[in-house]
Amino acid sequence: MTNKQLQSIAREHGTPVVVIDHDILRRNYAEFKKHLPNVQAYFAVKANAEPAIVRTFYKAGASFDVASMPEFMLVYENIKGLPAGEQQDFIWDKIIYANPTKPKETLRALDRYKPLVTYDNPAELEKIKRYAPHAGVVLRLRVPNTGSMVELSSKFGCDPGDAVDLLNAAFDMGLVAEGLSFHVGSQCTNFQNFVQALDIAAAVMRESKSRGHEIKILDIGGGFPAPYNKHVKPFSALARKINAEIDRLFPKDIQILAEPGRFLVATAATSVATVIGKAVRDGKPCYYIDDSVYHTFSGIIFDHCQYHLKSFRKGKAEICAVFGQTCDALDKISLSEELPELQIEDLVYSENIGAYSSASATWFNGFPPAKIVHLNE
Ligand SMILES: Cc1ncc(COP(=O)(O)O)c(C=O)c1O
Structure with missing residues (x-):
């Protein structure tokens, strides 16, 4: 899956989206x-x-x-x-x-x-x-x-x-x-x-x-x-x-x-999400994305699996936190990611997220699970 493909799928289908190859x-x-x-x-x-x-x-x-x-x-x-x-x-x-x-x-x-x-x-x-x-x-x-x-x-x-x-x-x-x-x-x-x-x-x-x-x-x-x-x-x-x-x-x-x-x-799936909010908390950049640990990142809770986020944007990486979209404090995707400074509406992605991820996604807070897009079916 190339970066170009992921970005174009996110544009076409909206986010959050999980792409299965x-x-x-x-x-x-x-x-x-x-x-x-x-x-x-x-x-x-x-x-x-x-x-x-x-x-x-x-x-x-x-x-x-x-x-x-x-x-x-x-x-x-x-x-x-x-x-x-x-x-x-x-x-x-x-x-x-x-x-x-x-x-x-x-x-x-x-x-x-x-x-x-x-x-x-x-x-x-x-x-x-x-x-x-x-x-x-x-x-x-x-x-x-x-x-x-x-x-x-x-x-x-x-x-x-x-x-x-x-x-x-x-x-x-x-x-x-x-x-x-x-x-x-x-x-x-x-x-x-x-x-x-x-x-x-x-x-x-x-x-x-x-x-x-x-x-x-x-x-x-x-x-x-x-x-x-x-x-x-x-x-x-x-x-x-x-x-x-x-x-x-x-x-x-x-x-x-x-x-x-x-x-x-x-290894067959990559998720793409959009940055929907940003803040600096205790000096650390924090980003809020339109996915969550109750959704595609549910494996963080149920599967004890950590997922890393990547950006399509180039730039000097800094330690930041990434939170999910829900109103729950448990909804922390990572307190320590290395990402360049992101802007609202930027896309981020996470690889190797095909197992025990969307399988255990919920509708918590009224947010539906991410869309699924199949490639090379
Ligand atoms: C009975 C059984 N078989 C197979 C599996 C799949 O295991 P894995 O994804 O580690 O290959 C599980 C996972 O919980 C299981 O409970």
């Missing part, structure tokens, strides 16, 4: 497949639920991880909407419902699709048996999330020591435990988490086999880090480690899938 989506998907050729990527729709993104990844060969019935239907309808011949009848190939806790209404609605769903405790298993008896189940393990930007292990995953009993419980109820899954935490730059998680999963699979139940699917979850800064080691280095551990620990015929979210979409 589908060439980058396809490039990210191709990089994932290049380095993990034996892993089927189930794009985690929660990272960015734009239907056009689902269509682009589907055409590239991806499958999908969904967290709710609306996400399931979004994927299902967009797959169904594609030309005949490209449709899939066997839904597990294309969708995993990977939210371990599901309301009974969701399970009831899912059952007719004979879905693949995750669980991590006995109460969930009872619910699945009662309301979605045609589901295949995948047990989510708790694994180390050390150093990941978003930690998930305090909320999800069974204790590895309970895993084989939970797999057996599924078989005893007449359900089929098809697989194991884990999540090492989002934006996982500590690759050791993957190594340890694979080790834990392999031990559970071995014990389950020795007790008569062979597990066919290994779901290595999400967490693959986006290159937000130069400290993030390349994806190829992580993939090398994962491939080596998989070769070492698992049978050749194991089916491996992953649920990458951030890695596939983060």
Whole structure:
């Protein structure tokens, strides 16, 4: 995306606007497949639920991880909407419902699709048996999330020591435990988490086999880090480690899938906003823009992710603060950005903002979420 393109899109569509480049989506998907050729990527729709993104990844060969019935239907309808011949009848190939806790209404609605769903405790298993008896189940393990930007292990995953009993419980109820899954935490730059998680999963699979139940699917979850800064080691280095551990620990015929979210979409989007106010507070220049932490920059709050702002204007950079448009004091985009002196009506932009950003935007203060513009669809 060139500066010229961004400025012209902002002029044509107004701001705030988020520009999604589908060439980058396809490039990210191709990089994932290049380095993990034996892993089927189930794009985690929660990272960015734009239907056009689902269509682009589907055409590239991806499958999908969904967290709710609306996400399931979004994927299902967009797959169904594609030309005949490209449709899939066997839904597990294309969708995993990977939210371990599901309301009974969701399970009831899912059952007719004979879905693949995750669980991590006995109460969930009872619910699945009662309301979605045609589901295949995948047990989510708790694994180390050390150093990941978003930690998930305090909320999800069974204790590895309970895993084989939970797999057996599924078989005893007449359900089929098809697989194991884990999540090492989002934006996982500590690759050791993957190594340890694979080790834990392999031990559970071995014990389950020795007790008569062979597990066919290994779901290595999400967490693959986006290159937000130069400290993030390349994806190829992580993939090398994962491939080596998989070769070492698992049978050749194991089916491996992953649920990458951030890695596939983060770098594909840039947001553009307009400076709508300026002031000097305690000697520091402060700018107010027509986006906010309740909108495109929601990832600052929910995702613990910091975004940097850039200006199209040249000039000596100085430390400044950038605030959002709402009346809330929490709405601070950054207290320490380096920008040249800006004028009201100037445009500013923020790169790598495709994951967990517009996906969690609200209508707070009556401001609608930013417009979305798709490039190279
Ligand atoms: C079950 C599950 N799978 C996949 C993901 C995607 O993770 P990431 O965006 O870190 O790849 C998440 C994120 O929260 C998740 O909860």
